[in-house]
Amino acid sequence: MKKLLLLFVLSIPVGLWAQQLPERSPFGETGFLWNPAMTAPWNYYEIDAGFRQEWLGFEDAPQTAYLGIQYPFEKENMSLGGYFMHDAVNPIKTNTFALTYAYKLEPGFKRYDQLSIGLMGSVTHIFVDGLDVVVKDPDDDYVPVGENNKLSPNVGFGVFYISQVRDPYKKNALYAGLGCTQSIPSNVIFDQTGSLGNFKRALHGNALFGARIIKESMLLEPSIWVNYSVVNRLNVNLSFRIEQFDSFWAGLTYTTNQTLALQVGSVFNKGFVKDGSLRVGLLGSYNIGTFGQARGLGFECYLAYRFEL
Secondary structure: OHHHHHHHHHOOOOOOOOOOOOOOOOOHHHHHHOOHHHOOOOOEEEEEEEEEEOOOOOOOOOEEEEEEEEEEEOOOOEEEEEEEEEEEEOOEEEEEEEEEEEEEEOOOOOOOOEEEEEEEEEEEEEEEEHHHOOOOOOOOOOOOOOEEEEEEEEEEEEEEEEOOOOOOOOOOEEEEEEEEEOOOOEEEEOOOOOOOOEEEEOOEEEEEEEEEEEEOOEEEEEEEEEEEEOOOEEEEEEEEEEEEOOOEEEEEEEEOOOEEEEEEEEEEOOOOOOOEEEEEEEEEEEEOOOOHHHHOEEEEEEEEEEEEO
16 A cells, blocks of 8 residues: 555656655754754764664555764864765665765854854665556556666755854753755656656755753753745654753654654763763654554664764
8 A cells, every 4th residue: 555655646747745855853963964054063073873663563664774974173163974864665765875064153143152054965866666566557657667776966055053052061052053955956757667757856945943951960952843845845843852961861752743752862971982972862753643543653763972072
């Protein structure tokens, strides 16, 4: 059933307007995957990895995995990052390689505030296996046959503002950002399908606003993340996270597609991994809407090594 549904969406002549990118992870450290200006905004670098499984018990359910790195160059007022992301919703699989760059300015609205301007360059390999598609009419012009491979380059942009960039675990701060990915809309024509098989890459944008509130040895962080894609697809994430320094964190996220997600994590500090810290997080999600029982549970795991410069 899932394969039939995906094939139907893929075959719409005007292009594929459904979600083309994975949903943004509730783990906040992954923000640079969607907004390049959020690449290493603080004074630490991070190497992280994650895996998400959605709709447990559903055949060919969506899976996403990524590996990323972000590093700040304080003297040069810039940050560099990169990631690899694999996303599979059979029969469509994508592999994305991306590099991100952020240049940091001091706008002077407040002492030690920071405005980052980001750029992302990416190449996505799109794979559709026609042998993995079950259809009622095999002679339909929209049905992919054989293995379809295409490369789709693109660029992204972003801005990100922090009111207090010094001592992120000692002083309160507000932050806000705007980002876009797939900013160059393009048509990906599958050779083994025919001229009607069109995977239209649409522009995706996002906006973020949040606060970091320090209470003695704890961090409280409410935030809102808005995702938009052409044409008029809107999704809003409301999150609240609490972190005990060098110990643990927990968070709750609600999205307007009626999904609740709860995350917990542990921080293994400098005594465990020399001068850095190891962060391990787990997340469970469930859709509380009409299709919640059919979609089932989802989960995500997150692993990161962080080193403060």
